[in-house]
Amino acid sequence: MEQQPAHSIAQLVQPARVHRSLYTDPQIFELELKHIFGTAWIYVGHESQVRNVGDYFCTMLGRKAVIVVRDASGKLQVIHNQCAHRGAMVVASDKGHTDEFQCCYHGWTYHLDGRLKAIPLLHGYPADFNPKSGKTAMTQVARVMSYRGFIFVSEAADGPSLEEALNHMTTSIDDMVDRAPDGDIEVAGGTFRHVYNGNWKLYLENLCDAAHPWFTHRSSIDAAQQQKDDVLSDGSGEIAIRQMRQNGAPYSFWESQVGIWTYPNGHSYLGDYHDDSKLVAAMNDPVFRDYIGMLEAKKGKAEARRILEVSRWNSNVYPNLSFMSQFQQLRVIHPIAVNRTEVHTYCFKLRGAPERMFQNTISFANIVNGTGSLVLTDDLEIYNRIGIGLSSEGADWIEIGRGYQSDGPADHGGRQGKNSTSEIYIRNMFDAWLSYMTGTPASAALRQGAA
Ligand code: FES
Ligand SMILES: [Fe+2]
Known part of the structure; x- marks a missing residue:
């Protein structure tokens, strides 16, 4: 007979907090493999x-x-x-x-x-x-x-189709593919693989976490802020410096310029991020200007503008995928054990784009996803510290309530954080988690907030 964890599953997830055993209990991990990874797309x-x-x-x-x-x-x-x-x-x-x-x-x-x-x-x-x-x-x-080329599988013989499950997140995949002047993208270059001693859920929780760079990535922010502005005009460190300065944007930026959107089945994205006035995209980059010309030549000016105006950062497709269109990055999460996770990172080439665009893609991957990255190593340290912290049996509950009172509805059945520092996307993932684990329809109770 299948063993059940000490507490009933439903008791472990509350509107603005979850029990730490969701990250530490091997029995819960086994149930996740069966009910989430064994049924979801x-x-x-x-x-x-x-x-x-x-x-x-x-x-x-x-x-x-x-x-x-x-x-x-x-x-x-x-x-x-x-x-x-x-x-x-x-x-x-x-x-x-x-x-x-x-x-x-x-x-x-x-x-x-x-x-x-x-x-x-x-x-x-x-x-x-x-x-x-x-x-x-x-x-x-x-x-x-x-x-559109992204392959998913489900071990459940019946259930919603892939497009039903993806829901509005199809538009994030569209954003990734539409950016190719020739309408097609391809995996290119090598694969980064890294592991950490922590639970798989931590990874997606971090990828839309706008509140952590100021502290976690402090050392690289300080180093980037000390550079003269003229290093921004050329050189291999250009993207690195722009990204690290972006990480050092004050809370007033994250609380007014950037948003977080969530959708049924645990999906989310950080949006309103990389337009030209917000650092990283940099339409003035000569490589990017060449690319815009090629995109316009193939798709027309109006369609090119529509494509480039989509300004999403990381899109998280629950439970194991995160990708980012601007620099063609994709990460796949592999749960190994309750306290062990492996992540594989891929780069994509936009067919019909200038070759130097792909050099930017690789450069960005080295900066944020590479195992020698100044940014990723900070995050790995955090995952490991959370793994140790949650196993210490101090406090039993984890707070995930920031933004709970101010979240509101969004189009396409979504819910939106008032700003990007809301933890609504974590509550949204646990809403889906509870639904998968208990076999009941998602109540959206966690997403809807208390207001
Ligand atoms: S041929 Fe595969 S196990 Fe014998
Ligand atoms: Fe980070």
Whole structure:
């Protein structure tokens, strides 16, 4: 029988606070893998990683190893990376190209869609052994869908479609793709991987946290503020300095210029962020000006303006994806244990954009996502400190109430923080969390505030 945690799940989530065991209890973590990562639409990768028949890459669905592959008919398949013979992991490389998958234990060989293709010593199996039955195939994940190239899977055979689940967040994906003059984006460059000793939920909680840079990223803010303004005009440190100065914007900026929007199923984005007057985008950057010219040439001035006026920072698609269109960054969260999380970071190239745009993308990735980054290392220190702090068994409850009285409705069924320092997006994620974990429709009680 499945073990239940010491407290009932519903008692652990209250309107403006949650119990620390949500971040520390191994039983709750196991239930999250089953009820959230085992049912929700989980991002697994991008179609540009499997453009041709036979292209594949391996990833994790919760703790389950899976292969994402383009099969012989050109269809996307996601199959469990487990041999139907005695269970060995079949594919050990991160990515590649192949005609078939062959298990290196006893040589069972599979078609790209997981069906058994050949089997050594077939004569030795029992008379009723049927190599064409589903029992001898690598198992396909129940549902695979993609939205504009972003591939998601769900282990639930039934439920909302991907677009229903994404809801208004489709517009954030649109923003990512529409920025390509040729209308297509592709994963390019390498992958940053980092781990921290803390719970997976901390990561998404940090990516829209406008209240932490002033303290957490103090050292890089101080260093950037000491630079002369003329370093902004050229040089490889340009984006770094702009971003670090942005992190040092006063609270008056975060409380008047930037907003936070949330949507059903735990999704959110930080918005009104990177227009030219707010530092990082910098339309005056010569590379960006070239890019605008190419975008206008392909899409027309009005459409180019519409695309560039979308000014979102991080978009969080609950429970495992965060991306940012301005510098084409994407991060995937992999829960390993209740106190251990791995994050993979990818960069995208905009097809039809100047090559130097991609250099900016890489430069930005090194600054905020690289394992040697002056910014990421601060955040990793925080995740580790939270992991230690929440395990200390001091206070049992965590406050997530900032903005609770002042949040209000937004278009498309959303809720909006009065400003970007509201913790509404954390309450929104726990609203979805409670719904997944208890199997009841989201009440939106946490999102709606007390006012
Ligand atoms: S476990 Fe794969 S062929 Fe035996
Ligand atoms: Fe940070």
